Amino acid sequence: MRPEELDPATLESRQVGPITILFGYENGKYPYGNSFCIQGENQCAIIDPSLGIVARKNGLPEVDMVIHSHTHEDHIAGTHLFPDVPWYAHYEDALGLESIEGLMEIYGLPPGETYDAFLRNIESAFYFPHSGSSVGQVRKFEEGHVFDFGGVTLEVLHTPGHTRGHCCFLVRWGDSPDKRFVYLGDIELTGFGPYYGDAWSNLEDFESSMKRLETVDAQWWLTFHHKGLIEGRETFLQMLEKFSAMIGDRESRLLDYIVEARTLDEIVAHRFVYRPGQTGFLTDWTEQGSMLQHLDRLVEAGRVSHVNGRYQVNQG
Ligand SMILES: [Zn+2]
Structure with missing residues (x-):
């Protein structure tokens, strides 16, 4: 209104x-x-x-x-x-x-x-x-x-x-x-x-x-x-x-999802911040911006690889 x-x-x-x-x-x-x-x-x-x-x-x-x-x-x-x-x-x-x-x-x-x-x-x-x-x-x-x-x-x-x-x-x-x-x-x-x-x-x-x-x-x-x-x-x-626990929750769901190599588009479409299937003005943009923050720090910490445009958890 x-x-x-x-x-x-x-x-x-x-x-x-x-x-x-x-x-x-x-x-x-x-x-x-x-x-x-x-x-x-x-x-x-x-x-x-x-x-x-x-x-x-x-x-x-x-x-x-x-x-x-x-x-x-x-x-x-x-x-x-x-x-x-x-x-x-x-x-x-x-x-x-x-x-x-x-x-x-x-x-x-x-x-x-x-x-x-x-x-x-x-x-x-x-x-x-x-x-x-x-x-x-x-x-x-x-x-x-x-x-x-x-x-x-x-x-x-x-x-x-x-x-x-x-x-x-x-x-x-x-x-x-x-x-x-x-x-x-x-x-x-x-x-x-x-x-x-x-x-x-x-x-x-x-x-x-x-x-x-x-x-x-x-x-x-x-x-x-x-x-x-x-x-x-x-x-x-x-x-x-x-x-604040929701940050760790998003990250652990992300890590489960990228046990198989995934593109950023797949990660964004899967939804970790918004609910699955949720769409709307700026939703993809925000989901991507948020998940890139997690991905960047996981790559930097050596827990995730980013190869040929796909993200995947490092095993072992
Ligand atoms: Zn604000």
Whole structure:
């Protein structure tokens, strides 16, 4: 459903300390997502304004800045509604706010029909400001940067893997863990599993980022999609373990499949990330990008050979 057709009163919100979570349609199911505002004594920020913010555009809070976990189409869909305040992103991803061509570079699609169709979709369905029209002032941050809004801070945890500049945010408004909130962005803890299918994705970085999150202590956790708000660190850790185990699961199914030599096309058609038989816009592209990350590291480790265009497990 297009955001203009939604009654904003049907969209849920929830308060946690100084944080107002603005849930998207169906708990932030793609193309929607869960955004939030932080209201400090001095300043207010909105984080990852989604299509749910577009649906609420007649009742938006006044904000002093927009902060992004990364620059994918669904995380910046409402950013154009705040043209007069700075737009922040990690320096690796900031080009995705500066121009549509910059954003397209992050996905890494080759020029052609799919590239053109996706670009048009980002402009129309995700409201990317057309070239020449107003784009807010883009500012960049890096690992460890702390935003202080007055009585509440947001610390940047650079957690690459999904994109090069993907970040999680640790929000604190006191010393105890129940006054700590972590925004997970697209480390989304869903049954789909980790997404590392774009040109700017990196499987090893994704794994390191999840390891890092195991060490963070907080009571509240929020994902952009599906899972929404999670209460309690133990619950979060269990969900994270299940989510990260899907990487090993994909890899062991791949190794079983390439006991016989297989081409990349056969591997992509077999499906390890998506369900067998699943098709759709960008599905083959993402499946291929993801499985190449596994294949490349298996070849490098000497566990798989790549000969005459076919991949095969090395025996013994
Ligand atoms: Zn994303």
